[in-house]
Amino acid sequence: MNLKKNAGYVLPALGAVVLLLLGWALLKSSSGYPDYILPGPGTVWSAFVDHRMEILRSTWITFLSASGGLSLSVLFGGLTAIVFSQAKWIRRGLYPLAIFLQTVPIVAVAPIIVLWLEEGIVATMFISFIVSLFPIITNTTAGLLNVDNGRYELFRLYRASRFQRLYRLQIPGAMPQFVTGVKIASGMSVLGAVVGEFFCATLQNKGLGRQIFELKDYNVPWMYACILIATFLGVLTFSIVSLIGDRVLLYWDEKKISNI
Amino acid sequence: MNEAPLQKTSDAINLKKVVKQFGGQLVLDAVDFAIAPHEFVSLVGPSGCGKSTLLRLIAGLETIDSGSLSLPLIGRQKNPSTQGNQSAQIGETAFVFQESNLLPWLSAFDNVALPFRITGRPVDRDLIESTLDTVGISAAEFAKLPKHLSGGMKMRISIARALVLKPKVLLMDEPFAALDDLLRTQLNEELLRIWAGDKLTIVFVTHNISEAIFMSQRVAVMGADPGRIHDVIPVSFDYPREKSLKSSSDFAKCFARVSQLLEETNR
Known part of the structure; x- marks a missing residue:
């Protein structure tokens, strides 16, 4: 039963990947593009095998930046949402600032941040943090404010203090939406880390972003391998977060577990 | 009226000329009603007659606009100038939601x-x-x-x-409305057992006439537009009440009487 269920999840995804690879190979052979524009899947694979140690090291660096940025987002985003949930005037005052984080062109701001924080993992973590913060704030705030009316009245009946209501009703009640926010943020944290690395040129330990940036001029198949691995890292981070999140949500209503 | 002293009555709950409005609309118009300690009273009435509002007022979930509402049994006095209650009384009234x-x-x-x-x-x-x-x-x-x-x-x-x-007072707002008949009947009997054992005062809001008569000592029939208590029917069957009561002719008479009063309020 379980095997069948898992197969039901994996097989469609696997099929899509196979189709994509076939399409890629077909496009390569039919178009005749040179390898420095579009390398074929085989070429990229052998580039990956040849440079696997460098790629793995870069992946680890990027993973550290992304997970550091995401952790900061979870912490700071969760606390911000709690502050936001306390009063309408706080939301009205600070929400535009939060939206600013979402809309600021990160590629334009990243060099400034690198300049301020100096090139290194702190800067890339910070950029990853900025990029992944918004979904956590919005989702968690919505969750904290969306309290079931009957349960709210139950707390009023026993004259619960604001603080009791917050930590006995609102925070546990917001968990499903908080988890959704972290899931969205997890993919974005990898994106932020990669973008940040574009602007960290003097690093000894190069992340995937820096590798992609440098390789575009001399080893395109290797660059493609890095891009694919960066994508895979995003999927991996999302999967880890989903796994932990869904485990936590087992205690909540079954219907509330998001089926992303 | 606002300076009315604490009611020196033996009532559990006492309402005098209680008025409640929502956004300028009169929901309860001068409701007078007294409930004795350890009494089981049901409120029935059409939708919009304010029976839930009445219950929420007693619970302190809503505030009255004029008149007075007191719970002498637990030493609580409420009128528009003294809203809210003291912490010592938390837990003296309990509420069961739908x-x-x-x-x-x-x-x-x-x-x-x-x-x-x-x-x-x-x-x-x-x-x-x-x-x-x-x-x-x-x-x-x-x-x-x-x-x-x-x-x-x-x-x-x-x-x-x-x-x-x-709690001394238990307020119930259509608690069994979502349950099937069999379960409802079972829980009705169990609630009566708890009521008899715990010396509770129960105010029970329901749409179900049979349920109201089966459990209550009095059934208050409410009317709508504006919400008011139309009539109060005493139900004098002995406790403990058995399921078979519902098939007796006296029960049927009582049922017919409450139904008729409900019809009147709709006219």
């Missing part, structure tokens, strides 16, 4: 422990377990989450949560 309103992330046991935790009282494990037992939840169910329990069980736990602080 929905069980359990917290989905807490076990049955912890849901019943919630009133202790919110009011900052030491959690009395023995009392919680005996209360759960009273409402028919077995020890095997204590650790279960609400999502693993049936609708009837959730409502039982909800009632246990209301009873656990040993």
Whole structure:
């Protein structure tokens, strides 16, 4: 039963990947593009095998930046949402600032941040943090404010203090939406880390972003391998977060577990 | 009226000329009603007659606009100038909602422990377990989450949560409306048993005439536009009441009388 269920999840995804690879190979052979524009899947694979140690090291660096940025987002985003949930005037005052984080062109701001924080993992973590913060704030705030009316009245009946209501009703009640926010943020944290690395040129330990940036001029198949691995890292981070999140949500209503 | 002294009556609940408006619309118009200690009273009436509002006013979930509302049994006096009540009275009245309103992330046991935790009282494990037992939840169910329990069980736990602080007044807003007839009848009988044992004063809002007559000593028939108490019918059958009561001719007469009064209010 379980095997069948898992197969039901994996097989469609696997099929899509196979189709994509076939399409890629077909496009390569039919178009005749040179390898420095579009390398074929085989070429990229052998580039990956040849440079696997460098790629793995870069992946680890990027993973550290992304997970550091995401952790900061979870912490700071969760606390911000709690502050936001306390009063309408706080939301009205600070929400535009939060939206600013979402809309600021990160590629334009990243060099400034690198300049301020100096090139290194702190800067890339910070950029990853900025990029992944918004979904956590919005989702968690919505969750904290969306309290079931009957349960709210139950707390009023026993004259619960604001603080009791917050930590006995609102925070546990917001968990499903908080988890959704972290899931969205997890993919974005990898994106932020990669973008940040574009602007960290003097690093000894190069992340995937820096590798992609440098390789575009001399080893395109290797660059493609890095891009694919960066994508895979995003999927991996999302999967880890989903796994932990869904485990936590087992205690909540079954219907509330998001089926992303 | 605003300076009315604490009622020196033997009532559990006393309402005098209670008026309630929502956004300029009159929901309750000069309601006079007194409920004695350890009385079981049902409120029936068409939608919009303000029966739920009346219950929420007594619970302190809404505030009255004029008149006076007191609960002498627990030493509470309410009129528009003294809204809200003192902390000593928290837990003296309890409320059971139509929905069980359990917290989905807490076990049955912890849901019943919630009133202790919110009011900052030491959690009395023995009392919680005996209360759960009273409402028919077995020890095997204590650790279960609400999502693993049936609708009837959730409502039982909800009632246990209301009873656990040993209230003197229990207010119930259509608690069994979502349950099937068989379960409803069963819970009606169990509630009567709890009421008889605990010396509770119960105000019970329902749409179900048969349920109201079966359980109550008095049935207050309410009318709408604006909400008011149209008439109060005494129900004099002896307790404990058995299911067979419902098939007796006296019960049918009483049912017909309440139905007729409800019809009148709709005219």
